[in-house]
Amino acid sequence: MNKVYEFFNLHQGEDSKEKVLDNVVSNISFRGANLWILACAIVVASVGLNVNSTAVIIGAMLISPLMGPIVGAGFALGTYDFDLLKKSLKNLLIATLVSLLVSFVYFLLSPFKETQSELLARTSPNIYDVLIAFFGGLVGVIAITRVEKGNPIPGVAIATALMPPLCTAGYGLAVGNISYFAGALYLYTINCFFICISTFLIVKLLKYPKVKFVDAGKEKRITRTVSFLILVMLVPSFYLAYVLLQEKKYSQNVELFVKNEFVDKGYTLIYEKISFNSRPKKVELAFLDKRFSNVELAQINDRLEAYKIKDTELHIRQDSTDLKQDILQEINRQSYNVSEKDFTIQNLRKQLSGYTFEDKQLIKEITILFPNLVPFSIGKQLVVVDSDSSYHENMLLYSANKDLEAASVTTLENWLKTKLGSDQVRVARVNR
Missing domain, CATH: 1.20.1080 (Glycerol uptake facilitator protein)
Known part of the structure; x- marks a missing residue:
C-alpha cells in the first residue's frame, strides 16, 4: 500500500x-x-x-x-x-x-x-x-x-x-x-x-x-461560498452542453433524412440550410433539376417524424430566381472570406512563375542542337538601366571550356526569341 x-x-x-x-x-x-x-x-x-x-x-x-x-x-x-x-x-x-x-x-x-x-x-x-x-x-x-x-x-x-x-x-x-x-x-x-x-x-x-x-465557522463559510460559485458556473455550462448535443443529433438526423430520401434516389442537392435555433426549426433544401408537386411535398413532410425530426418546417426551394440569388450571395460571401494571406501567396506564386524555367522540351532541344553548350542555366532576370528604368530579360548563361562562335550565339539567340516569344534574349559565357 x-x-x-x-x-x-x-x-x-x-x-x-x-x-x-x-x-x-x-x-x-x-x-x-x-x-x-x-x-x-x-x-x-x-x-x-x-x-x-x-x-x-x-x-x-x-x-x-x-x-x-x-x-x-x-x-x-x-x-x-x-x-x-x-x-x-x-x-x-x-x-x-x-x-x-x-x-x-x-x-x-x-x-x-x-x-x-x-x-x-x-x-x-x-x-x-x-x-x-x-x-x-x-x-x-x-x-x-x-x-x-x-x-x-x-x-x-x-x-x-x-x-x-x-x-x-x-x-x-x-x-x-x-x-x-x-x-x-x-x-x-x-x-x-x-x-x-x-x-x-x-x-x-x-x-x-x-x-x-480562521475559525471553523469562517472556514466553513468560505467552503460554502466556493461550492456555490462552482454550482453557478456549472449549471449554465451543462445546459449549453445539452443544447450542443441536441443540435448535433438534430443535424445528424437531418443529414440522414436528406441522404435516404433524396441523395440515394439520385436527386442532386445544391442548397441546404439548417436553422436549429429558430422557432419552429427550419430546414431549407434545393435540388438541381427536381421539382416536387404539393402531394409529394406533403408526403415528404410526413416522413420527418420517422427520422426524429420534430417541430420543423421543411421548405424545398423551387423558385429558380431566388435560389440563384442565394447561391450567388453565398459565393460572394465565401470569396470575401478569402484572407489577405491567400491573395499574397497567389501573387507571390505568380511572380515566382515568371522567374522559373520549366520548359523541359526546350532544354532538351538546346542540348541536342548545341551539345558544346553544357553546363548552362536559363531564366529571367531584371536588367536595371538607371534608377527609373528597368526591364526583364531572358538570359542563357553557359560555362563551357571555350566560347561559342559568334554565328552560333546569334543563331541560338534568334532561335530562343522565336521559341520564347520575346525579343529580350541574351546568351553569354561565364567563368567557372
Whole structure:
C-alpha cells in the first residue's frame, strides 16, 4: 500500500513552499513590462482570430502573462491570505479591462469584420470547457510546485485558452453583438474560476501553511461560498452542453433524412440550410433539376417524424430566381472570406512563375542542337538601366571550356526569341 501511495505522492520533487509562494506573488502584478506584454499578446491573438490562424492564436497564448493573478488567487484562497487575494483579483480585473479595451480597439479599426470559425468557437462554452480549465489548471499548479518545472506550463497556457475568449468578447463589443460578448466572457470566467479552484485544491492537498488563522465557522463559510460559485458556473455550462448535443443529433438526423430520401434516389442537392435555433426549426433544401408537386411535398413532410425530426418546417426551394440569388450571395460571401494571406501567396506564386524555367522540351532541344553548350542555366532576370528604368530579360548563361562562335550565339539567340516569344534574349559565357 505504501508503494502505491509513493507512486501517486505529489510531495516527491516538490519545491520549497516559500520559493513557490515567492514565485507566485512575483507573477501577480500587472505593471510596466507585464502590461505591455499582455497588450501585445492581445493584439497578436486578435489578429489570429481575425484571419482565422490557429498558429498565431497559439503563439499569443504562449506569451500571455494572464495565468499569474489567477494562480495567485488560488494560492491566496488555499492559504487564507486575503491581502494576496485582493491583490490578485485587482490585477486580474486590470488585465481583463486592458485586454478588452485593446481587442475592442483592434476589431473596431480592422477592416475585416467577418465572424471566423475561431471566433465562433469561443462564443458557446459548455461543460467540456470546464473540464479543460479544471484539469489544465491542475497540471499547471502541479508543475509550478515542482523543483523541475518541465514543459507542462506552455501546454497549460494553450489548453486553458485565456486570451481568445477575451479577444472574442472585444470583437463582440466592436461589432455590437452582445451574445458573442456574453458567451466569450462566460468562457473566460469559466477558465479563470476553475484554474483558481484547481489551484486551491492542490494548495490544500500539499498542505501549504495558512497565513492567517480562521475559525471553523469562517472556514466553513468560505467552503460554502466556493461550492456555490462552482454550482453557478456549472449549471449554465451543462445546459449549453445539452443544447450542443441536441443540435448535433438534430443535424445528424437531418443529414440522414436528406441522404435516404433524396441523395440515394439520385436527386442532386445544391442548397441546404439548417436553422436549429429558430422557432419552429427550419430546414431549407434545393435540388438541381427536381421539382416536387404539393402531394409529394406533403408526403415528404410526413416522413420527418420517422427520422426524429420534430417541430420543423421543411421548405424545398423551387423558385429558380431566388435560389440563384442565394447561391450567388453565398459565393460572394465565401470569396470575401478569402484572407489577405491567400491573395499574397497567389501573387507571390505568380511572380515566382515568371522567374522559373520549366520548359523541359526546350532544354532538351538546346542540348541536342548545341551539345558544346553544357553546363548552362536559363531564366529571367531584371536588367536595371538607371534608377527609373528597368526591364526583364531572358538570359542563357553557359560555362563551357571555350566560347561559342559568334554565328552560333546569334543563331541560338534568334532561335530562343522565336521559341520564347520575346525579343529580350541574351546568351553569354561565364567563368567557372
